[in-house]
Amino acid sequence: MHWRAKGLLQKLLGHMPGGEQAHYLLQKRFGGLRGFTREFEIKMDDWRLMASHLHDAGRPIAGARLFEIGSGWYPTFPLACYLGGAKQVITVDLHRHLKHDLLLECADHLAEHTALIAQACNVPETEVQRRQRRLSARLQQGDDLAAATDGVVIYQAPIDASCTALPTHGIDCVFSNSVLEHVEPAVVDGIYREAMRILVPGGIMFHSVNCGDHYAYVDHSINQLNYLKYSDHDWHRWDNAFLYQNRMRAYEFVDHAEAAGFDIVLNTECPREKRLAELAAMHVHPQFAHIPPERLCVTSIDFIGRTHLTGAAT
Template sequence: MTMHWRAKGVLQKLLGSVPGGEQAHYLLQRRFGGLRGFTREFEIKMDDWRLMAGHLRDAGLPIAGARLFEIGSGWYPTFPFACYLGGAKQVITVDLTRHIKWDLVLSCAEQLAHHTALIAEATGAPEHDVLQRQRELAGRLRQGDDVGTATQGVVVYQAPSDASHTTLPAHELDCVFSNSVLEHVLPDAVDAIFREAMRILVPGGIMFHSVNCGDHYAYVDHSINQLNYLKYSDRQWRHWDNAFLYQNRLRAYEFVDRAVAAGFDIVLNTECPRETRLAQLAAMHVHPQFAHIPPERLCVTSIDFIGRTHVSGAQP
């Protein structure tokens, strides 16, 4: 469904201000939005998970046996379930708002049956073990078990829960991660999340984030591109920002800079200006508030990065 981006922004702002608006928003997403094609969205998430698993492995952190913390559970726990099937010791997944939907959780578990070979290859776990865990997971969920019981206590879902202020003990987790979440978080909260990650990670632990920092309205309005929101000042942009699709408009490098400021050593940074984005940027009027950012940095609309805590465990 194609929809003018301003119309979507106004509609979401309205739904965010009325009783029952969240449920109405979910039903619209199921009927017309990203959730109408579950399989396609799930496949995209699994490809994102595959990339994350590879990055973690290259950084010296295999998923098998790891203790992980996900920021932003979403409608269904693709990453936590995939990590569980791959042999993770624990996956805590939190959301500021409780979004999880039971029918999508079950669909997610069932669809994972088609990805057991991928999960086995990405984690080094025997495919037989991955397949067995997947069958047990789907079976337990069909019987009505909750996420924790169905995963034998490995996956812990907490919502509402604030990733910037957890009750977790210090220095007990191997990895904190998120996928397409930080672009929807207030800048000050991003800093707080990074500081909390520094506190809960073990010495030498890592923080992985994949950030989709382009204009998300471009997914529903094909007349604009992912740099469109750079035309507007913060004051102007507030007309279309809303509770369901808040976008902080931070550029890719700013997330990395904030991680460094929190004390992390950056060991992966995929920031890369693409010719298509540079051309789009050159053809549009950018609001003066972004004029201080070089085009090759301003145009970047996605980034994966890893920050590692100091091996000594010293706090910054």
């Protein structure tokens, strides 16, 4: 599908009564939800990487109090954390997207990953298997997410992650996966400030950001740098309620975190030869001309920011 056609269709659906449900059905029939298993496997690999980064940063998942920004259609990360022994996982979304049928499918598919979860969280696999079986059974019998996880996983939507009602210094780790690239830059700063408030002293904030042009996933005639051809004014016509892209570059997410007071302890920013070549072969809009190519071309990044041990800002 041509990326412009998708952008216009999504913009139209965003202004129609019932547009959100229509968009969901289209995603199941033609989009990312069409192949649940493939998408789920990608999410689990992302979760494995997050668990590894958190472990290396001294904040293992087992026993942790976690806060996820952007629950999505089904809560893969929160459920994997629950199976791995997290003390609490609060997951929030600005809009209520969670679908019960996908939640059930997610819980069932986790049965195939109990060994991975056990290893990543350093807990016995028998315990992970026990939790998974109980989770699937309780969801099948009609329990909601909180009841099915004995109160560990709490889903809240609509909630603005930049302005929660959570207590100060009550969370060990704030995290997101492929979310911040869809948030307005000013709101990204608000999310960082709120994370600083709710994190315990020495707590960490982990974000995995996919900051390439997402239209490239449906239109293979373009690459993930395509949207850098356009000014903000021109790009606005393609942004929509279902696929807003802020076009922030990878380093900017880290710089903004530092400005909010976080100490950066992980930064995977790395220019790829393929992206550098793609950038050199295209016309970039002058508004991006001040950014060095090796920074402009980066389309994904994982980073961790840590609050000061002496106490977070309020």
